[in-house]
Amino acid sequence: MNVLVCGGAGYIGSNMTAMLAENGHKAYVYDNLSKGHIEAVVPEAEFIYGDLADYDKLVRVIRDKKIDAVMHFAAFIEVGESVKDPLGYYNNNFCNTHNLLRAMDFMGVNKFVFSSTAATYGMPDEVPIVETLPKEPINPYGESKWAVERMCHFQSQTGRLNYAALRYFNACGAGRNSQLGEDHKPESHLIPLIIQAALGQREDIKIFGTDYNTKDGTCVRDYIHIEDLCSAHLLALEKLSTESEIVFNLGNGNGYTVREVIETVKKVSGKDFKVTETDRRAGDPAVLTADSAKAQTQLGWKPKWTNLEDIVETAWKFHSARPNGYSG
Numbered sequence: 001m002n003v004l005v006c007g008g009a010g011y012i013g014s015n016m017t018a019m020l021a022e023n024g025h026k027a028y029v030y031d032n033l034s035k036g037h038i039e040a041v042v043p044e045a046e047f048i049y050g051d052l053a054d055y056d057k058l059v060r061v062i063r064d065k066k067i068d069a070v071m072h073f074a075a076f077i078e079v080g081e082s083v084k085d086p087l088g089y090y091n092n093n094f095c096n097t098h099n100l101l102r103a104m105d106f107m108g109v110n111k112f113v114f115s116s117t118a119a120t121y122g123m124p125d126e127v128p129i130v131e132t133l134p135k136e137p138i139n140p141y142g143e144s145k146w147a148v149e150r151m152c153h154f155q156s157q158t159g160r161l162n163y164a165a166l167r168y169f170n171a172c173g174a175g176r177n178s179q180l181g182e183d184h185k186p187e188s189h190l191i192p193l194i195i196q197a198a199l200g201q202r203e204d205i206k207i208f209g210t211d212y213n214t215k216d217g218t219c220v221r222d223y224i225h226i227e228d229l230c231s232a233h234l235l236a237l238e239k240l241s242t243e244s245e246i247v248f249n250l251g252n253g254n255g256y257t258v259r260e261v262i263e264t265v266k267k268v269s270g271k272d273f274k275v276t277e278t279d280r281r282a283g284d285p286a287v288l289t290a291d292s293a294k295a296q297t298q299l300g301w302k303p304k305w306t307n308l309e310d311i312v313e314t315a316w317k318f319h320s321a322r323p324n325g326y327s328g
């Protein structure tokens with residue numbers, strides 16, 4: 001298929017682009033480089049500089065490149081930032097996705113794979129989380145993603161859209177032989193921050209809260225390797241030839257505490273660094289783990305990276321080879 005990868009210069013989009021190319025698809029990366037990196041776009045793909053707000057350009061690209069399917073990774077992802085700038089988040093995450101869906105609808109392209117998030121569940125009452133749990137986001141980021149899911153749901157009912165909403169847990173690690181990793185500025189994700197401490201780029205790693213009701217008092221998250229995440233997208237894309245609406249959680253099912261992640265980075269890197277215990281971060285649920293049985297059964301998907309040490313090793317290789325990120 002000819003696949004338009006919106007946000008294909010970002011962390012998840014670039015890994016997806018590489019995997020599409022490796023599996024015989026032609027990937028067209030559409031990105032405004034506001035967050036992404038041109039160096040992350042694999043040479044097999046064609047890069048198109050463009051903004052999702054530009055409806056006319058989207059229509060032109062979909063027509064000229066004979067696009068068959070669209071994958072959308074071009075969202076803002078910072079929970080804290082979304083609380084400070086709800087309008088900005090709704091604008092980029094919702095309005096621009098609406099624009100993209102309009103352009104697809106105008107051109108008669110009906111296959112859409114959407115990056116959703118575990119943040120749609122808010123503070124769930126049960127873990128591991130199954131897809132049917134209530135969607136009660138507690139911040140504008142989660143709400144903006146949930147609003148897109150609802151828009152896709154209603155559009156799919158017209159018979160003009162086949163979509164997959166994939167709710168990610170904690171994507172991490174680096175793909176394509178550890179060449180495509182995380183490079184967010186500013187960085188807020190746990191594993192790259194710990195690696196920065198291991199590389200001596202920050203004075204310590206702060207643990208946000210040590211009084212949670214978990215085995216060591218720190219939050220538990222479900223860390224899923226980027227290649228496992230992307231392989232589920234590929235399977236979902238294939239399903240869209242026959243299915244109009246598919247929704248899956250994507251996680252490993254294994255939860256690790258913040259302390260366990262820190263210890264794993266210390267072991268993999270062979271470095272020691274300062275760990276500081278601080279107050280809880282607002283809005284952090286104690287435990288977020290996925291029940292991915294639905295994706296495993298219905299897509300035939302099986303995560304390959306089940307060991308945290310192996311996952312962290314790929315991130316460590318990426319960051320230690322490029323301590324200042326792509327442009328550094």
Ligand code: UFG
Pocket residue numbers: 077078079117118119168169170171188189190191193205206207208209219220221258281284288
């Ligand atoms: N944490 C620390 N110290 C830090 C950074 C994070 O203790 O310096 C803790 C957090 O409190 C949390 C865990 O490490 O308990 C993971 O935090 P991340 O910021 O790496 O990830 P989140 O679980 O907060 O969020 C991630 C994505 C979101 C997505 C969410 C869905 O970043 O985009 O998963 O579960 F919505």
